[in-house]
Amino acid sequence: MGLTFLQILLGITAVSTALMGGLFYAYSCSVNPGLGRLSDIGYLSAMQSINRAILNPVFFASFLGSLALLPVCTWAYFSYSVSPGSWCVLGATFVYFIGVLGVTMAGNVPLNNALDKADLTATSAGQLAEQRAAFEERWNRLNMVRTVAAVGTVALMVAGCIGLR
Template sequence: MKMATLLLIFTAVLTALIAGLFYAYSCSVVLGLGKLSDGEYLKAMQSINREILNPVFFISFMGTAVLLPVAAFVFRGQPAFIFLLLATLAYLIGVFGVTVAGNVPMNDILDKFDISGATTDAIQQMREGFEKRWNLLNNIRTVFSVISIALVVCACIWSKEI
């Protein structure tokens, strides 16, 4: 098996893992979290946001950001190139960019919020200022990550390597 083929397969797997993470979160986790009280919701989100910062997540999240453009470069001049280029743009703007510019700053603000020392009104205000916007940004990441994996699958189909 050629290195380019392995690169494309590994890129597809990482992209699929990230799309699956955001998809599962959008259609299950946020629904469950939405049923919690304000304090429980904020504590759960603080815990989730801390726990996701682990090597397995970083390998798939950052690996996808690196491997998509590398794969596009390797497949330049081939039919798969345009799909990989579009997948790269979708991922870097709609997933990576939204995460870094939107979700992470919100997570950082939430992480510094002292739930145990806050009033009921402050807890309610924090949730109101966080939940809808964070979920919207997560849905954007979900859509763009699914677009990215669909484009990578197209690249696999049209690749001369596979």
């Protein structure tokens, strides 16, 4: 028996959301603690570099791919069956849109943009400390929200995949 369109769509969507969940999880448990050990100039320079490097086609394929795939997957699932699995996928869509996209766009991106404009070479040690204090704790807290939301999205997608009969 071959795979149906819905099964393939669910699988691709689950993988895409899992990639995003893994990215945010890795930041939360390794990247952010590692960066936190750096000096102010080292931390801010590294975050500038990471924030610039992540804006690439591979990241956008997963981040925006999930954004596009989740509502399509939800529509396809509900077209097939109104069941607990379809409700899980709908939940995954809302969690991703609010907890991942919303937090990223309203919180992390403005912080990244403000940091990107900073000329760290022309800043005093005191100003670097202030800039880090204004950035690091808030960015990490927002990333933790994204991590929980992204992992929740993955869990809901897995439940949706299991619920397909």
